[in-house]
Amino acid sequence: MKFIDNFFKNKERNNMKIVGILSSPRGKKSNTLKLMDAALDGAVETGAEVEVIDVAKLNIKFCIACDACHKKGECTIKDDFNSVMGKILAADGIILSSPNYITNVTAQLKVLFDRSPLMVHEQLFEGKYGFSLTTAGSGEADFVLDLMNNYTKACGGNTIGGVGCVMSQGPSALEAAIEKSREMGKDLVKAIKEKRQYPEQEAANKAWRERFKYNLLANKDHWTHNCDYWIEKGWM
Numbered sequence: 001m002k003f004i005d006n007f008f009k010n011k012e013r014n015n016m017k018i019v020g021i022l023s024s025p026r027g028k029k030s031n032t033l034k035l036m037d038a039a040l041d042g043a044v045e046t047g048a049e050v051e052v053i054d055v056a057k058l059n060i061k062f063c064i065a066c067d068a069c070h071k072k073g074e075c076t077i078k079d080d081f082n083s084v085m086g087k088i089l090a091a092d093g094i095i096l097s098s099p100n101y102i103t104n105v106t107a108q109l110k111v112l113f114d115r116s117p118l119m120v121h122e123q124l125f126e127g128k129y130g131f132s133l134t135t136a137g138s139g140e141a142d143f144v145l146d147l148m149n150n151y152t153k154a155c156g157g158n159t160i161g162g163v164g165c166v167m168s169q170g171p172s173a174l175e176a177a178i179e180k181s182r183e184m185g186k187d188l189v190k191a192i193k194e195k196r197q198y199p200e201q202e203a204a205n206k207a208w209r210e211r212f213k214y215n216l217l218a219n220k221d222h223w224t225h226n227c228d229y230w231i232e233k234g235w236m
């Protein structure tokens with residue numbers, strides 16, 4: 001894969017880091033991987049370091065709602081989640097991808113989302129930018145893109161958009177989506193560099209924080225890490 005070669009070439013040059021998340025169980029045969037490869041190539045061409053993580057190959061268990069992350073600031077389940085999230089949190093940009101599975105993301109990606117309440121409660125994607133990629137057999141690509149972009153926004157990040165491809169539209173649609181993914185990979189690097197503003201997303205985030213404060217206050221006796229974090233940030 002070209003982006004891996006480029007990754008090593010660019011490693012010395014700069015520090016901008018972008019993580020791409022794959023979640024199709026089809027490995028190298030995945031249609032969605034074609035979009036991710038192009039997106040990461042675009043990011044590397046524009047000067048970013050990239051890393052790809054295939055969550056379908058990892059051991060990420062279900063969230064068990066133990067509340068430990070809210071109390072302690074980390075997930076205590078022993079599996080691959082903390083390592084994956086550590087890489088995401090160390091990155092400036094995140095590209096999420098999933099095929100459309102029953103008008104949703106794959107279970108392999110959803111399990112990562114469900115393990116992320118700490119990222120939501122403490123807005124740990126603050127200052128990060130991302131976008132999403134999907135392929136679908138027959139439709140609803142935009143809906144699946146929204147699910148992934150909503151996750152990024154819920155964790156406090158900004159989304160610059162998404163690229164979807166409906167495979168039944170044939171090879172030319174795939175070619176166009178690959179090209180669009182490459183351009184969006186480049187644009188992600190630009191958005192990070194210029195710290196692009198998204199006033200609508202910022203307003204929604206502000207409104208969420210206003211509401212969520214009351215949830216934290218109602219749970220202040222056991223969500224101790226969350227509350228300490230908000231006080232430290234000056235959010236309450």
Ligand SMILES: Cc1cc2nc3c(=O)[nH]c(=O)nc-3n(C[C@H](O)[C@H](O)[C@H](O)COP(=O)(O)O)c2cc1C
Nearest residue numbers: 024030031032099100101102103135136137138139
């Ligand atoms: C379990 C399963 C569920 C699917 N559900 C949908 C669906 O609801 N809508 C749709 O348009 N395509 C659906 N598809 C088709 C895939 O989205 C499509 O083939 C996609 O390109 C596969 O991506 P991948 O090669 O990256 O795994 C489904 C495929 C599978 C295996």
